Amino acid sequence: MSQSDRLYLSPPHMGGEELSYIRQAFDDNWIAPVGEHVDRFEKELARLAGVRAAAALNSGTAAIHLGLDLLGVEAGDRVLCQSFTFAASVNPVRYLGATPVLVDSEPESWNMDPGLLKKAIEDQIRQGYRPKAVIVVHLYGMPARMGEILEIAHDYEIPVLEDAAEAVGSRLDGRTCGGLGDLGVYSFNGNKIITCSGGGALLTNNVEAARRARFLASQAREQAAHYEHREIGYNYRLSNVLAGIGLGQLEVLEERVKARRAHFEAYRDVLVQPGITFPDEPDGTRSNRWLTTLLIDPKQAGGVTREDLRLGLEEKNIESRPLWKPMHLQPVYRDVPRYTNGVSGALFSQGLCLPSGSAMTPDDRNRVTETIRSVLSR
Numbered sequence: 001m002s003q004s005d006r007l008y009l010s011p012p013h014m015g016g017e018e019l020s021y022i023r024q025a026f027d028d029n030w031i032a033p034v035g036e037h038v039d040r041f042e043k044e045l046a047r048l049a050g051v052r053a054a055a056a057l058n059s060g061t062a063a064i065h066l067g068l069d070l071l072g073v074e075a076g077d078r079v080l081c082q083s084f085t086f087a088a089s090v091n092p093v094r095y096l097g098a099t100p101v102l103v104d105s106e107p108e109s110w111n112m113d114p115g116l117l118k119k120a121i122e123d124q125i126r127q128g129y130r131p132k133a134v135i136v137v138h139l140y141g142m143p144a145r146m147g148e149i150l151e152i153a154h155d156y157e158i159p160v161l162e163d164a165a166e167a168v169g170s171r172l173d174g175r176t177c178g179g180l181g182d183l184g185v186y187s188f189n190g191n192k193i194i195t196c197s198g199g200g201a202l203l204t205n206n207v208e209a210a211r212r213a214r215f216l217a218s219q220a221r222e223q224a225a226h227y228e229h230r231e232i233g234y235n236y237r238l239s240n241v242l243a244g245i246g247l248g249q250l251e252v253l254e255e256r257v258k259a260r261r262a263h264f265e266a267y268r269d270v271l272v273q274p275g276i277t278f279p280d281e282p283d284g285t286r287s288n289r290w291l292t293t294l295l296i297d298p299k300q301a302g303g304v305t306r307e308d309l310r311l312g313l314e315e316k317n318i319e320s321r322p323l324w325k326p327m328h329l330q331p332v333y334r335d336v337p338r339y340t341n342g343v344s345g346a347l348f349s350q351g352l353c354l355p356s357g358s359a360m361t362p363d364d365r366n367r368v369t370e371t372i373r374s375v376l377s378r
Contacts, residue, residue, distance in 0.1 A: 005317050006317045006318070006319065007317065007318045007319060007355050007360070007364055007367060007368065008319050008355060008357060009191070009291065009319045009320065009321055009353060009354075009355050009356065009357070010191040010192075010290070010291060010355075010356055010357050011190075011191070011357045011359070012190050012191075012195050012197070013256065013357060013358045013359040014248070014249075015248050015249060015251055015252035015255075016248070016252075017247075017248040017251055018244065018245045018247075018248030018249065019248075020248070021037060021244030021245065021247050021248050022241055022244050022245065024036075024037075024244065025037055025240045025241045025244050026241075030240040031239065031240060031241055032239060032240065033058075033218070033237030033238060033239050033240065034237075034240060035240030035243070036240070037240045037241075037243035037244040037246075037247060038056050038237075038238060038239075038240050038243040040243075040247060041056050041238070041243040041244075041246045041247055041250075042054040042055065042056050042201070042210075044247065044250050045186065045201050045203065045250075046203065048168075048176060048178070048250070048253075049176050049177075049178040049179035049184055049186075049203045050175060050176055050179040051178075051179045051184065051203045051204055051205050052204070052205045052206070052207055052210075053203075053204055053205070053206070053207045053209070053210035053211075054201050054202065054203050054204075054210060055201060055202045055210045055213035055214045055217065056199065056200075056201050056237070056238040056243055056246075057199070057200045057201060057202060057213075057217055057236045057237065057238055058198060058199060058200065058235075058236050058237065058238050058239075058242075059088075059187065059189070059198060059199065059200045059236075060088065060163075060165040060185050060186060060187030060188075060189065060200035060201075061088040061091070061092060061187075061200070062200055062217065062234065062236040063185040063186070063187075063200040063201060063202040064088070064089065064092040064135070064161065064163060064185055065092035065095055065096075065234070065236075066202055066213045066216055066217060066234070066236065067161045067183040067185060067202055067213075068092055068093065068096055068098075068133060068135075068161065069096065069216065070183065070209050070212060070213060071132065071133045071159050071161065071182075071183070072132065073093070073096050073098050073132045073133055074096060074097065074098065074132075075096065075097030075098065076097065076098065076099075077096075077098040077099070077131075077132040078098060078099050078100075078101050078124060078129045078131050078132065078337075079093045079098050079099070079100055079101065079131060079132055079133045079134070079135060080100075080101050080103055080117060080120055080121065080124075080131050080133070080134045080135070080158075081093060081100040081101065081102055081103065081134075081135045081327065082102075082103060082105070082111060082112045082135060082136055082137045082139075082144075082163075083102035083103060083104050083105070083326045083327045083328045083338060083340070083344055084104065084105045084110060084111070084137075084139060084323075084324055084326045084327075084343075084344035084347065084348075085137045085139060085163070085324055085326075085327065086165075086324055087327065087330070087332075088165070089135055089137050089163050089165075090102075090135070090327050090333070093135075098132065099336055099337070100327070100333065100336050101120060101124060101131065101336065101337045101338070101339070102326075102327050102328045102333065102336060102337070102338035102339070102340075103116050103117050103120050103338075103339050104116055104326070104328070104338075104339060104340040104341045104342070104343055104344050105341075105343045105344045105347070106145070106343065107343050108145075108280075108282050109139075109142050109143065109144055109145060109279075109282055109285070110139050110140070110142060110279065110343075110344075110347060111136065111137060111138065111139050111142065111143075111144035111145065112134075112136045112137070112144055112145075112149060113341065113343070114145050114148035114149050114152055116339050116341060117134065117149060117152055117153070118152045119339060120337075120339040121152070121153075121156050121158065123339070124337070125156070130156075130158075131156075131158050132158070133158060133159050133160070133161055134149065134153045134158055134159070134160045134161065135160075135161045135163055136149050136160060136161075136162060136163065136181070137163040137165075137166070138162075138163070138164050138166060138167035138170060138177050139166060139324070140166055140279075140287070140289075140290055140291050140293055140353075141166050141167045141169075141170045141193070141260075141287040141288040141289055141290035141291070142167075142170070142279065142281070142285065142287045143167065143170055143171070143172040143177055143282075143285045143286075143287065145282075146162070146172055146180045146181070147173075150180070150181070159181075159182040159183070160181040160182050160183075161181060161182065161183045161184075161185065162177070162178065162180050162181030162182075162183065162184045162185065163185050164177040164178035164184055164185060164186055165185055165186060165187035165189075165192070165200070166187070166192070166193075166290045166291075167287075167288060167290070168186050168187075168188075168192065168193055168194060168253065168288065169193060169194075169253050169254070169256070169257040169288040170285075170286060170287050170288045171285070171286040172284060172285055172286075173284045178203050179203060182204075183202060183203065183204050183209070184202070184203035184204070185200065185201070185202060185203070186200055186201040186203065187199075187200045188200060188201075188242075188246055188249070192290070193253070193256050193257065193260060193288055193290050193358070194246070194249035194250065194252070194253050194256060195245070195246075195249060196238065196242040196243065196245045196246040196249070197242060197245060198242065199238050199242050199243075199246060200238075201238075214237070215233070216233050216234060216236070217233070217234055217235075217236035217237045218233065218235075218236075218237050219233040219234065219235060220232060220233025220234075221233065255358070256288075256358040257288045257289075259358035259359075259360075260288060260289040260290060260292075260356055260358055261287075261288070261289045263289070263292055263356050263360060263365060264278070264289040264292045264356075266362075266365055267292050267294070267354060267365070267368075267369065268292075270369045270373075271294065271369060271372060271373070273301075273376075274300045274301065275296055275297045275298070275299070275300030275301025275302070275304070276294055276295070276296055276301060276376075277294065277295045277297075278292070278293070278294050278295075279293060279295075289356070290356065291353045291354070291356045292353070292354045292356045293323060293351055293352065293353050293354070294351070294352055294354065295347070295350045295351050295352075296309060296350055296352065297350060298350075301376060302376070304375060304376055304378075306322060306349065306350055306351060306352050307322075308375055309352055309372055309375055309376075310322065310352060312371055312372070312374065312375035313368065313371050313372070313375075315371075316367065316371045318355060318367065318368055318371060319355060320352055320353060320354055320355065321352070321353045322348060322351060322352060322353070323347050323348050323351030323352070323353065324348065325348050326340075326344040326345060326348060328340055328344075329345065329348070354368055355368055
């Protein structure tokens, strides 16, 4: 099959109005990281998350980095991180010279286990370390158990940075993810539910913190006629052109969530059988179902493994991917402290992400399900 026949995991899906915003940016000659689109995009993101302010940045990773900086994380500090996630959730801890302390997942939402978090905090304090922050992730759009996590962290006066990179449009108890923690993070990478091609945001109820984030993201340039710098900054601001794409994408966010949730339900309805399970939504949660994921137990599925499914799909030019490999199993983090319970390791060994793009057609989806059923029947 040709590359044009390939079915991708989560390709971008434009809504139609993005070009009009891009043209306006070109007509106004506001191409750099400043302009009307950036200002409006920040206001719309803050409104979406239910917070007072947002800083539009060039990636979700930059938002985590700046968020940790704002929380005072420095070299030698320790930060409690969800182990079952993408590396970008943890790497910024290292940027600041701090040490990540990895915490495993609970089996319902697949996100940070509150009980294990409490154990990790108490153990770190006994060792003489008071963790500087907690980074919790809403994996694949599924909200974490934020109520318990926030209560535990705040009991020990530890701020929580909420990584909602995969959860734009997800909700917990009626509140939008990204606005639940002390700081929140969005990503608009090309594979996310909405995209700027690249981009991210830092969300906060502290207007001064947002102003500080924008300052640091603009090379920490002081107000002066010349270039004056009293501290180290970064080149992290989002361009006005990409913010225009983001504005167009925000207009269709709810449509994208509905489409992805429909894909999940269709996959589940067709594929559930002994050995194949799909994650349910815990009470009070509404996942954007960024990616549809399944678990396959070879003992109940006739010996068929996750890798058998992945390779069978690849033979038909269909992209799929194992679930995230936990950070505590990654070579780069082999020496950091960790608190594990086996949950994320089992999820990685049995889990697969299926094509979930919001522009995917029923015929595309049938191509996936027919291939999987064929592999299962071999």
